[in-house]
Amino acid sequence: MASDHVSPASSGASGPAGSDGVTPLRTLLPQVLPALVVGIGAGLLFLAISFLSEKLQHVLWNDLPDALGIGGYSSLWIIAMLTATGVAVGLVVWKVPGHAGPDPAATGLGGPPLSPAVVPGLLLASTLALAGGVSLGPENPIIATNIALAYWLGRRAAPAVPGAAWVALASAATIGALFGTPVAAALVISEALTGQPGPGSLWDRLFAPLLAAGAGAMTTQLLAEPSFDLGLPPLTDPGWTDLLGSLVIASAAALFGLAACSLFPRVHSAFTRLRHPMLMLPAGGLALGLLGALGGHLTLFKGLAEVKELTSSIGGWSSGELAKLAAVKLLALLVASSCGFRGGRIFPAVFIGAAFGLFCQALVPEVHPAVAVSSGVLGILLATTRQGWISLFTAAVLAASPATLTLLCLASLPAWLLVTGRPQLELDTQGKSLH
Numbered sequence: 001m002a003s004d005h006v007s008p009a010s011s012g013a014s015g016p017a018g019s020d021g022v023t024p025l026r027t028l029l030p031q032v033l034p035a036l037v038v039g040i041g042a043g044l045l046f047l048a049i050s051f052l053s054e055k056l057q058h059v060l061w062n063d064l065p066d067a068l069g070i071g072g073y074s075s076l077w078i079i080a081m082l083t084a085t086g087v088a089v090g091l092v093v094w095k096v097p098g099h100a101g102p103d104p105a106a107t108g109l110g111g112p113p114l115s116p117a118v119v120p121g122l123l124l125a126s127t128l129a130l131a132g133g134v135s136l137g138p139e140n141p142i143i144a145t146n147i148a149l150a151y152w153l154g155r156r157a158a159p160a161v162p163g164a165a166w167v168a169l170a171s172a173a174t175i176g177a178l179f180g181t182p183v184a185a186a187l188v189i190s191e192a193l194t195g196q197p198g199p200g201s202l203w204d205r206l207f208a209p210l211l212a213a214g215a216g217a218m219t220t221q222l223l224a225e226p227s228f229d230l231g232l233p234p235l236t237d238p239g240w241t242d243l244l245g246s247l248v249i250a251s252a253a254a255l256f257g258l259a260a261c262s263l264f265p266r267v268h269s270a271f272t273r274l275r276h277p278m279l280m281l282p283a284g285g286l287a288l289g290l291l292g293a294l295g296g297h298l299t300l301f302k303g304l305a306e307v308k309e310l311t312s313s314i315g316g317w318s319s320g321e322l323a324k325l326a327a328v329k330l331l332a333l334l335v336a337s338s339c340g341f342r343g344g345r346i347f348p349a350v351f352i353g354a355a356f357g358l359f360c361q362a363l364v365p366e367v368h369p370a371v372a373v374s375s376g377v378l379g380i381l382l383a384t385t386r387q388g389w390i391s392l393f394t395a396a397v398l399a400a401s402p403a404t405l406t407l408l409c410l411a412s413l414p415a416w417l418l419v420t421g422r423p424q425l426e427l428d429t430q431g432k433s434l435h
Contacts, residue, residue, distance in 0.1 A: 024204050031208035034154070034161070035169055039215025042146045042173035046216075047223055049127055049138060056131035057301070073297040078133070079289035085132025086285020089125050089341060093277040096121035101144065104342050105268050105427045109188075109387075110143055110171050113151035113163070125342040133300040134288060135332035136343025139178055143344075146170040169212040176213030177220045179228070179397075185213035187389035228304075228394075230311040230354075232370040234401045243407055245367040246375040249360045250411035253353055253379025254418045256326070260334045261383060261423040265433050268338040272431065277340055284339025288332055295328030302343070303329070303351030310354060314361075314369050322359035326352055337425060345425055349384050350394060353377030371407060374399035378408055379415050384425040388412065 060081060065072040093100045098118030101107070114122070126141035150170035151163055168189070175185040189209050235242065274280045292299055298306045310317075310325070317325075333348045357376025361367045374395040381391035392412055396405050423433035 028204065028207050032211060034158070034166075035173075035208045035211035036215045038146075038150050038154075038166070038169040039173040039176065039212035039217075040219050041149070042142075042170060042212070043177040043216040043219025043223075045146060045149075046138070046142050046174065046177045047220060049123060049130075049142060050224070053127045053130035053138070056127065057133075060131055061133070075293035078292040078297075078300070079286070082133055082289030082292055083282060083285045085128060085134060086282040086288075086339075086341075087278070088128050088132070089285075090278045090281035092121055092125045092128065093281065093340060096124065098122070099277075100125040100342055101141075103427075103429075104140065104340065105264070105337055105431075106429050107140060107144070108385075108426050109140060109175075109344070110147060110167070113167060114144055114148040116148055116152045119145050119148050122342060129336075129341045129343050130302060132285075133292060134285075134341045134343060135300065135303070135329060135336045135348045136341055136345065137302040137304075137347030139174075139344030139346055141342050141344070142178070143171060143174045146174045165208070168209045172209035173212035173216035175216075177216035179394075180217050180220050182210055182213035182217050184390060184393050186210050187393055188387065228397045229400045230308055230373065230398055232311060232314075232373060232399060232401070233368070235368050235370045235399070235403045236401075238371075238403050238407055241366060242368055242371050243410065245360075245364070245371050246404075246407040246411040247414060249357055249367070249372055249375035250379040250382075250408075250415040251418055252360065253356050253376045254383045254415040255379075256330070256356055257349070257352070257380040257383025257425075258419060258422055260330050261425050261433065263334060264338065264423065264425055265427060265431055267334055268427060268431055271339040280340050284335055284341065287335045287339075291328050291332045291335065295325060295332070298325060298351075299329045299332055302347040304347050307351045307354045310351070310358070311369075311373060314358065317358065317362065319359055319362035322355050322362055326355035326359055329355065333425075345384055346381065346390070346394070349380045350377050350398070353380035353395075354398070356380065370399040370401050370404055374404050374408055375411050378412060382412065382415050383419045386419065386424045388416065 061072045065077050070077050098121045100121040101114055101118050122141050123145055129136055130138060147167050147170040150166040154166035155163055172185040172189060175188060176182045189206060271280045271284060274283060298310060329352045333345060337345060353376040354373045357372035361369055361372035377398055378391055378395035381394060392408055395408050421435055423435060426434045428434055
């Protein structure tokens with residue numbers, strides 16, 4: 001089975017291969033049904049976990065403190081709740097079969113298919129972290145779960161189909177569901193295919209994953225109507241000052257993100273020395289609680305709702321407040337990723353980038369808010385994920401202004417020169433930084 005254990009980056013769009021002499025149409029048509037099934041299933045699982053975590057979040061942060069007569073976002077409650085979340089997730093990692101999967105510090109988007117026995121613990125740990133206020137998103141556990149289930153079920157339903165094809169379909173479908181559009185999945189897969197040999201044209205190889213991504217995206221759009229629009233003032237006529245602002249902010253944000261990447265192995269090593277999940281995770285939860293008490297409720301949770309609240313009051317935040325929000329959230333992401341909480345890093349990084357961009361805009365009010373926010377997000381994502389297309393796509397979607405796309409393309413170039421070859425927010429199995 002090891003030969004099939006490949007990441008989305010390597011399996012990206014291979015899909016079920018056609019036989020020699022078979023026309024592309026006859027090769028591609030049989031891929032339609034599997035792609036649709038995987039896409040819809042991935043979208044439904046994402047929506048189910050999101051629904052459960054949001055309901056539990058409301059109980060923990062609204063119903064329970066109201067019943068106790070305590071402010072839901074008081075410092076005492078934030079510290080107590082994050083510490084309790086660390087205890088709860090620690091119990092899952094310690095006692096549930098599969099231990100909620102491998103060390104999350106050494107996993108990215110995708111990876112080798114996990115055993116199905118790991119899935120319940122991984123989903124439970126992720127749901128508790130999302131509801132408990134941990135500064136991580138749902139993307140890594142959801143993608144890992146969908147890969148595991150698609151691989152396991154697909155290999156049994158269609159043994160002749162390469163395992164890498166199911167990995168590709170599940171990865172693309174989940175990315176489509178997460179972002180509500182198949183475009184993000186297409187960009188990620190295209191980036192993964194660069195320089196890789198394979199049968200057929202690029203679009204032949206993209207066909208099934210793109211269909212799965214479309215099915216996943218439509219599932220979430222029809223049932224939940226997700227939106228990344230922050231309501232920023234549109235940029236209609238970019239000029240030289242906008243270009244300069246984008247170049248500077250993206251590069252500065254990249255350096256800001258790299259600071260956390262350079263600290264990642266040290267912070268992870270410090271938690272690893274505690275050796276037991278019932279020490280590592282409660283200690284991490286306590287640290288997150290203290291950071292949350294310092295930064296306030298906006299620095300909690302995955303960050304998508306919080307970034308909308310942040311950008312709804314442009315001009316109402318001082319530069320000091322925005323700097324504190326960006327720094328606290330970055331430290332919270334660093335701690336959460338180091339101590340064993342299960343979750344992704346893209347959504348919290350979006351909040352960090354938006355806060356950093358607005359901090360720059362508060363220092364230089366002439367910078368357009370859409371330029372500041374999108375450039376800050378671009379720089380942070382480039383530093384932490386090292387995925388150029390997903391960083392550019394996310395930044396552009398947040399701005400919701402086609403005029404910013406040219407600026408972001410240009411701003412990505414100096415930012416990429418700063419981050420390429422440097423540590424990223426992911427470790428290898430020995431605890432050393434990936435570059």
